[in-house]
Amino acid sequence: MERSRFLQVALDAAAAAAEVIRHYYRDDIEVSLKPDQTPVTRADVESEQVIRKAITDAFPDHGFYGEETGHQGLDAEYLWLVDPIDGTRSFVRGYPFFSTQVALMHHGRIVVGVSSAPAFGQLAWAERGQGAFLDGHDCRVSQVERLEEAAVSSGNLRTLASGPRWSDWAEVVRRVARIRGYGDFYHYHLLASGRIEAVVESDVNILDIAALSLIVEEAGGIFTDLEGRPVGLETTSVLAANRHLYPELASLLRVPRA
Template sequence: MSYEPEQALAAAREAAAAAGEIIRHYWNRGVSVEWKADATPVTVADREAEQAIRALLARALPQAAIYGEEYGIEGARDGLLWLVDPLDGTKSFVRRTPFFSTQIALMDRGELVLGVSSAPIYGETMWARHGAGAWLDGERVQVAPIDAMSQASLSIGNVKSLTADARWDALGALIRDSSRIRGYGDFCHYHLLARGGLDLVIESDVNILDVAALAVIVREAGGVFTDLEGSAPSLETASVLAGTPAIHAQALARLHHESTG
């Protein structure tokens, strides 16, 4: 399917901005919380934001399918596919913590080609498309030139499942060997990685909708974004290892050695 990448990116940015207006409205007003079957929260802000995003994306690129957090998949997966999480970080949203965002990415026959990550209350929007770099509020960004673990800043998120994994000890060793450890979580540590503020992100228990846009942003900022096995992002992605090229390579080797040793 043919499409104009820059126009698709513009549509994604417009959709993220529209979602941001809805989210800000409910942030100021307050919302009641419902619980989904998987014990995760959902609000009217999630649903209305996704409805607004879907309407704008469908109008801009009618040949593309849309896969959203709240309303599932419309269309076929094997061509152009929008990946949408209208409010990633609903738990933070309902607890009045500004670490939540809107995530919109476009996948073309299995390859992620553009992404927008908008954090309306935190006050940052990042975007990227294949071959055109990564941008933060109009300024091009790049990962840091860190290549020694002793100088690296690490951030971890959703690592509860790793406590029972063979890689838990390897993660502990990475932390000991690094310069410092943080747990920024959600969109925040990927934004920091892409703009040179830290050097490695490790997460488990994620969904592709949470990280698809961020994968494009990190890649276009000069970083490497895989799962914990070293595989490229796909619809089945459930973990993340993202970092500067050198630090990612070192971390992957150490985590893989621990899991197979």
């Protein structure tokens, strides 16, 4: 696959961030709390700074929306969405379920996505219309057609647990072959590469899942929020699955048709 300049800059930016992250990983790094009580470290800030520099040097007229360094040009034709360490709690505690998420949105539609997990040792990327790749190999979602044979992973189910869909989720749990809670980037990598069939989350941020949504879609899956809407800046929930199982899961979880 020939990479566009957009994709190459995203990959280069993620690689530069990985060098910063590896320097601090499993070090005795100071942790602060942001106003929303989520943790942040020097590694978060410095890795976003190198990503932001790489992107703004290459595309000075593009907008930028970062988890740590703020945003500018949210209404720009091209908008970069960046979470330098998605899974800071994992990073701080020294286990490798964290990643760098870099996505490019064009007129509200995600066109490039990179998901880099340097400590875990995985790199996934996609460009709209060009397929999805994991560690250099093209990947596809599974062809499992029966819910009773499916593996489903969940994460961030707090709002689901306190809402009317909790009993619907219980029916999903009862029906599927296997429930796991891989969380963060990892269950989307598994979904895109055909190792599980679906992911459900009810409390996410667009920066967490923008790149991953494109990777899953380009791998042949369907990715919406729990209201059946495509991914956008306001997305806070996820239903992602292969094309065979998405309709049945959507019905069980009372997801409106888009």
